[in-house]
Amino acid sequence: MATKVVAKATKAAPKKDVLGKIDLIEYIAKKSGLPKNKSEEIFDTFSDFLFDNLKKGKSIQFIGLFGLKVVARAARKGRNPSTGAEIKIPATKVVRFAAGKKLKDTLNG
Numbered sequence: 001m002a003t004k005v006v007a008k009a010t011k012a013a014p015k016k017d018v019l020g021k022i023d024l025i026e027y028i029a030k031k032s033g034l035p036k037n038k039s040e041e042i043f044d045t046f047s048d049f050l051f052d053n054l055k056k057g058k059s060i061q062f063i064g065l066f067g068l069k070v071v072a073r074a075a076r077k078g079r080n081p082s083t084g085a086e087i088k089i090p091a092t093k094v095v096r097f098a099a100g101k102k103l104k105d106t107l108n109g
Contacts, residue, residue: 021043025039061100064100065103066097067098067100069096070093071096073091075091
């Protein structure tokens, strides 16, 4: 009789090449000399600025760095990949990101 091997679920290690909120807060604190709690307030205020204005449909542009724009996606038909049945995908709003010239130049040398 063959023994069945069951793999244990393990927590994936965080990727070193993906940075997040904590990394930015620590970077702001280090570069500015501010305490981490003040750096987090700056981050939260910046996030609020982005969310509040994008929700109103406004575009945001940081010259040289990036731009964000709200775009409406029309309703459309799609297929359920499991069953193949046709489904209706509702209209939605998405945020489009566009890299600025300085960012592009930095990445491309």
